Amino acid sequence: MKEDILTKIPDIDYREAAPEIDDKEFDKVIRSRRSVRVYRDEPVPEEVIHKAVEHALLAPNSSNLQPWRFVWVKSPQKKKELVRACLGQSAARTAPELVVALARTKSWSKVQKEMIHVLKENDAPKGAFAYYEKIVPLAYGQGPFGLKGLIKKIVIFFRGLLKPTPRGPTSQADMRVWAHKSTALGCENFMLSIRAQGYDTCPMEGFDEVRVREVLGELGQEKGSEVCMIFSVGKRADNGIYGPQVRMKKEDFFIVI
Amino acid sequence: MKEDILTKIPDIDYREAAPEIDDKEFDKVIRSRRSVRVYRDEPVPEEVIHKAVEHALLAPNSSNLQPWRFVWVKSPQKKKELVRACLGQSAARTAPELVVALARTKSWSKVQKEMIHVLKENDAPKGAFAYYEKIVPLAYGQGPFGLKGLIKKIVIFFRGLLKPTPRGPTSQADMRVWAHKSTALGCENFMLSIRAQGYDTCPMEGFDEVRVREVLGELGQEKGSEVCMIFSVGKRADNGIYGPQVRMKKEDFFIVI
Numbered sequence: 329m330k331e332d333i334l335t336k337i338p339d340i341d342y343r344e345a346a347p348e349i350d351d352k353e354f355d356k357v358i359r360s361r362r363s364v365r366v367y368r369d370e371p372v373p374e375e376v377i378h379k380a381v382e383h384a385l386l387a388p389n390s391s392n393l394q395p396w397r398f399v400w401v402k403s404p405q406k407k408k409e410l411v412r413a414c415l416g417q418s419a420a421r422t423a424p425e426l427v428v429a430l431a432r433t434k435s436w437s438k439v440q441k442e443m444i445h446v447l448k449e450n451d452a453p454k455g456a457f458a459y460y461e462k463i464v465p466l467a468y469g470q471g472p473f474g475l476k477g478l479i480k481k482i483v484i485f486f487r488g489l490l491k492p493t494p495r496g497p498t499s500q501a502d503m504r505v506w507a508h509k510s511t512a513l514g515c516e517n518f519m520l521s522i523r524a525q526g527y528d529t530c531p532m533e534g535f536d537e538v539r540v541r542e543v544l545g546e547l548g549q550e551k552g553s554e555v556c557m558i559f560s561v562g563k564r565a566d567n568g569i570y571g572p573q574v575r576m577k578k579e580d581f582f583i584v585i
Numbered sequence: 586m587k588e589d590i591l592t593k594i595p596d597i598d599y600r601e602a603a604p605e606i607d608d609k610e611f612d613k614v615i616r617s618r619r620s621v622r623v624y625r626d627e628p629v630p631e632e633v634i635h636k637a638v639e640h641a642l643l644a645p646n647s648s649n650l651q652p653w654r655f656v657w658v659k660s661p662q663k664k665k666e667l668v669r670a671c672l673g674q675s676a677a678r679t680a681p682e683l684v685v686a687l688a689r690t691k692s693w694s695k696v697q698k699e700m701i702h703v704l705k706e707n708d709a710p711k712g713a714f715a716y717y718e719k720i721v722p723l724a725y726g727q728g729p730f731g732l733k734g735l736i737k738k739i740v741i742f743f744r745g746l747l748k749p750t751p752r753g754p755t756s757q758a759d760m761r762v763w764a765h766k767s768t769a770l771g772c773e774n775f776m777l778s779i780r781a782q783g784y785d786t787c788p789m790e791g792f793d794e795v796r797v798r799e800v801l802g803e804l805g806q807e808k809g810s811e812v813c814m815i816f817s818v819g820k821r822a823d824n825g826i827y828g829p830q831v832r833m834k835k836e837d838f839f840i841v842i
């Protein structure tokens with residue numbers, strides 16, 4: 329096998345041992361996280377949101393390009409407008425706090441440059457530089473009018489006839505999937521973290537994206553940036569959860585081959 | 586305000602209290618989850634994977650339509666082929682186990698029917714039926730050649746001039762974003778759960794999707810189903826993590842307005 333950046337195990341001294349964890353506590357976080365639609369009229373300490381965002385930003389993400397942004401809409405006027413953009417739904421209307429998660433398809437090139445800078449400072453192996461200097465722009469760049477993506481698609485097709493070849497992203501539509509996917513990984517960390525800290529969330533997709541962008545001002549107008557989901561945050565009211573959690577039978581969703 | 590399914594707080598007797606949680610354990614899960622690229626040659630107990638998938642399936646997801654599927658590729662022959670489709674990368678090659686997460690854009694209508702069935706059995710309020718019987722097919726159906734989606738887009742544009750209106754999904758491209766987003770929420774649960782149980786993962790996007798689908802056989806050919814990511818699972822080798830976790834400065838990704 330020809331060795332490359334993916335297959336070669338680099339000769340690095342770094343060691344990071346895993347701590348002991350009480351997984352019963354984790355199980356409680358997962359099982360007690362429910363979408364809460366009515367909140368108590370009780371404030372959320374600022375540090376709870378800050379810690380949850382820190383946890384969100386530690387999620388794995390595609391090539392570590394961190395294509396996400398979390399916007400905490402604290403201003404009472406903007407929050408009121410955001411509730412309206414969330415169709416006035418109870419999960420937003422009764423919530424002490426609202427946070428918008430944005431998925432960004434174009435911010436990766438800035439992070440790419442920062443990554444190269446970090447690698448330089450840390451005397452990283454050659455392969456890592458090659459990855460960020462050559463592979464990343466090739467993989468994620470789609471060019472003007474998506475032309476680079478189109479050319480990639482053709483080259484990939486023929487190369488793929490001969491050997492295993494990554495198939496995308498080769499379009500702006502693929503980049504949307506790409507950005508939302510990584511952002512959602514962060515979003516799940518956010519929600520679980522809020523739960524672990526004794527508070528609740530509801531992830532919302534029922535909103536008017538045009539109006540949400542208006543509420544966010546410049547942040548909402550960033551090119552290639554889309555609203556991934558909006559969280560409400562607070563403490564569940566007694567009637568905050570509308571019923572037991574429903575999931576269809578596991579065999580439909582988990583298959584061993 | 587006119588009351589509807591989203592805004593109205595239903596009169597339900599259900600109560601679900603939150604348990605006390607030691608959030609230091611959760612913090613350890615988040616911080617010790619690293620993408621592991623070299624694994625020890627040590628098996629993963631079956632129940633670890635089973636529990637992680639159970640946790641994945643408890644993630645929040647869009648309208649509870651569960652557009653995901655997790656495929657554990659256990660067969661040694663298939664696993665070998667899957668490693669090749671993952672470009673032979675060390676994270677796959679050295680891993681005791683591989684699990685493929687699929688995002689599904691067309692399975693929602695089956696779950697929709699099952700949800701209506703569950704609601705009937707539980708004497709759910711009218712609004713919930715209306716949601717699954719009317720709103721769900723309207724929201725997620727795109728029609729032949731995406732025509733329904735196109736009509737929705739036009740109607741939404743004009744309605745949106747007058748009042749807050751959800752803007753999508755109105756195309757198959759939107760449905761891809763939709764399915765991958767919910768699937769990624771489940772994926773994060775999976776990875777954190779594996780970590781909480783003392784094992785490690787690497788989420789991979791560097792793979793040949795055409796070949797991965799071939800390995801999955803019928804499951805890979807399901808219409809509207811795409812590979813979201815592939816996990817390797819195992820115990821980190823001493824040299825399994827290539828360096829300290831790098832994140833760019835928080836102020837770029839977390840903004841308070």
